[in-house]
Amino acid sequence: MLFIHDPRPRRKSHVRGAWIFGAICGYRATNHHCGEVTIRKACPISAHSSETELREQGAVFMPRFDSAGLVTAVAVDHASGALLMLAHMDAEAIAKTRQTGFAHFHSRSRGRLWMKGESSGHVLKVIEIRVDCDQDALELRVEPAGPACHTLAPSCFYRRIEDDGSLARIEDA
Amino acid sequence: MLFIHDPRPRRKSHVRGAWIFGAICGYRATNHHCGEVTIRKACPISAHSSETELREQGAVFMPRFDSAGLVTAVAVDHASGALLMLAHMDAEAIAKTRQTGFAHFHSRSRGRLWMKGESSGHVLKVIEIRVDCDQDALELRVEPAGPACHTLAPSCFYRRIEDDGSLARIEDA
Known part of the structure; x- marks a missing residue:
């Protein structure tokens, strides 16, 4: 398993964000330790996360409809x-x-x-x-x-x- | 083999049309007898031919591009x-x-x-x-x-x- 180290200081809102993302995407949030953060690479709230990564690697179905909604x-x-x-x-x-x-x-x-x-x-x-x-x-x-x-x-x-x-x-x- | 009877009078232009369509679509035009016309049903110049029939059943590759050309x-x-x-x-x-x-x-x-x-x-x-x-x-x-x-x-x-x-x-x- 790969881990990403995130040096950001512990903030309560970030912890809440981790929980929310964890709940949405189906990953358990119990492995997120903010302050000295250890996060699974596959988790969409990693430091390098982006909409593209979430869309391509995530567990959330978020269809990309064209301009006609298809x-x-x-x-x-x-x-x-x-x-x-x-x-x-x-x-x-x-x-x-x-x-x-x-x-x-x-x-x-x-x-x-x-x-x-x-x-x-x-x-x-x-x-x-x-x-x-x-x-x-x-x-x-x-x-x-x-x-x-x-x-x-x-x-x-x-x-x-x-x-x-x-x-x-x-x-x- | 199915035949379609076409009661239209013989016209030279129609004969020429048959030959041109035959050449384009790959069907031989030798079976087209205008006047008392006997035409293979699969041929796009049949009395009931249409662009849809030609596109769906014909031997001509005619891609239907969308408004963006794709x-x-x-x-x-x-x-x-x-x-x-x-x-x-x-x-x-x-x-x-x-x-x-x-x-x-x-x-x-x-x-x-x-x-x-x-x-x-x-x-x-x-x-x-x-x-x-x-x-x-x-x-x-x-x-x-x-x-x-x-x-x-x-x-x-x-x-x-x-x-x-x-x-x-x-x-x-």
Whole structure:
């Protein structure tokens, strides 16, 4: 385990800050000794902490939405690992997905929440949600109830670019 | 094979249009008989053709760039199928990737082309490029030369969301 020595004098507010951060991020604050401070490096209140470090290494889910309030979401077949589809989620879609266990997205063209498969029945049961380093993309590990693509292909990624620049259908996609 | 009957009268320009479309999309135009027209359903000049059909079912690579000139690109380990990272590509990045065989992206923060691994050496050798149904997303099937994430994790998706909403590190990611 790595430790960082912080020579800052003991201040009550800092101790309280340590407790609050500890509570938020899920790290126990019992190892923080201010004055002569010994802090776990992974803890977001280390002397070198920053929002970037917290976002990349922390235990707090803090999605980085774009100017339209969206993150990119990639659905992957949990069993086969196949890339199925790509869509976008806002805070509402993330909440609804976590609440129901079925993938919900935000339709940019229709400007509304939609559940994948709401009309076709080809829903995506969410097994696990992963987040990337800077928290602007999500990986939904899913169990698809049918073809993931609206074209009825198992995956939306059913063509590859050939050497001559044309597209060719992939047999198993 | 499915055929579509087109009752439109024979016009020389239509014949020429058929030939041009056939040449662009890679379908042979020899089956187009105008006047009493017999056309392969898959051909983009069918009576029911549209840009959507051409984009979704055609053999022409016509990426649908957003207002910033970008498509989303997802890098997947060709051997393991693991989702590695997500970035963006403009026309220049796509061209450079196809030309060199190594993944290039467009950095939105730096506003410039970059080759993944240009400083770390952790390049992504591109085995295959796939495109999704509406051609606004690409799947790069790659062979990574090292950790795909700048944090030195093998994949950028190294944390999952737990039931209590906190993030937990995934052992094998």
